[in-house]
Each structure stands twice: as structure tokens, then as C-alpha cells.
Amino acid sequence: MYGVLDSVGGRQLAQAFYRLEDDGVVMAIGRAAREATVIDFELAGTRSARGRIENFNVTTPFGGDLAHLVGLLTAGELDAQVGWRGPWDKTMEAADALLARRVAGKAVLDL
Numbered sequence: 001m002y003g004v005l006d007s008v009g010g011r012q013l014a015q016a017f018y019r020l021e022d023d024g025v026v027m028a029i030g031r032a033a034r035e036a037t038v039i040d041f042e043l044a045g046t047r048s049a050r051g052r053i054e055n056f057n058v059t060t061p062f063g064g065d066l067a068h069l070v071g072l073l074t075a076g077e078l079d080a081q082v083g084w085r086g087p088w089d090k091t092m093e094a095a096d097a098l099l100a101r102r103v104a105g106k107a108v109l110d111l
Contacts, residue, residue: 001022001109002020002021002024002025003024003025003026003027004016004019004020004024004025004026004027005029006026006028006029006031006107007028007029007030008030008033009028009031009032009033009034009035009037009075010031010034010035011033011037012033012034013026013028013053014037014038016041017030017039017051018039018043018094021051022051023047024051024052025051025052025053025054026029026051026052026053026054026106027054027056028053028054028055028056029056035044035075039044039053039073046107052058052091079090080105080106081104081105081106082105082106082107083103083104083105083106083107084097084098084103084105084106084107085107085108085109085110086107086109086110087109087110088110088111090109091109094107094109097109
């Protein structure tokens with residue numbers, strides 16, 4: 001793998017790192033697992049000689065900004081431009097449509 005976005009952390013983040021190709025990058029964007037990430041850099045068979053982990057943190061609170069945007073949506077003053085909507089199990093269909101530029105706007109997955 002050359003690139004990974006990981007929102008889980010913990011063991012999954014470590015496994016993603018172990019599977020990187022040289023020069024690959026894991027972007028750690030969350031910690032849903034709420035467990036420590038332990039990476040054994042001496043692990044036999046680790047393929048990535050030059051892979052790296054980039055951490056993404058947002059420390060500025062943005063709840064107020066999100067509330068403002070939701071208010072604009074509710075009032076009909078903001079168009080979210082949803083071009084595709086479907087169930088969670090259609091994730092690949094949504095991704096394919098976005099990548100092929102068949103969707104004008106956002107794709108929304110319903111949970």
C-alpha cells in the first residue's frame with residue numbers, strides 16, 4: 001500500500017504501517033479504537049524502509065461553526081449540493097461515481 005487514511009488507530013494503524021510500500025504514508029485522522037498504537041520498528045518482515053505516519057489533529061473547537069452551517073441548511077439558505085445518496089453498503093458505488101465524476105456535489109452514505 002502506498003497511502004492509507006486511518007480513523008481507527010490502535011492495532012489497525014500499526015497493521016496499516018506494516019503494510020506500507022517504501023515511501024508510503026499513513027494519515028492518522030482519528031482514534032475510534034481508543035487504544036494505544038504500538039509499532040515494533042524491529043518487527044521481522046516489516047516491508048516499509050521509508051514509510052511514515054502523519055498525524056492530523058484539530059485543536060480549534062468548531063462546534064459553533066458547524067451549528068451555524070446547520071442553521072443555514074435548516075433555513076434553506078445553504079445548498080449542500082448532494083448529488084448522490086445511498087446506504088452504507090453502497091460505499092464502493094459512491095466512490096466509483098465520485099472518481100468517475102458522475103456526481104455533481106457530495107455523496108452521502110446513510111447509516
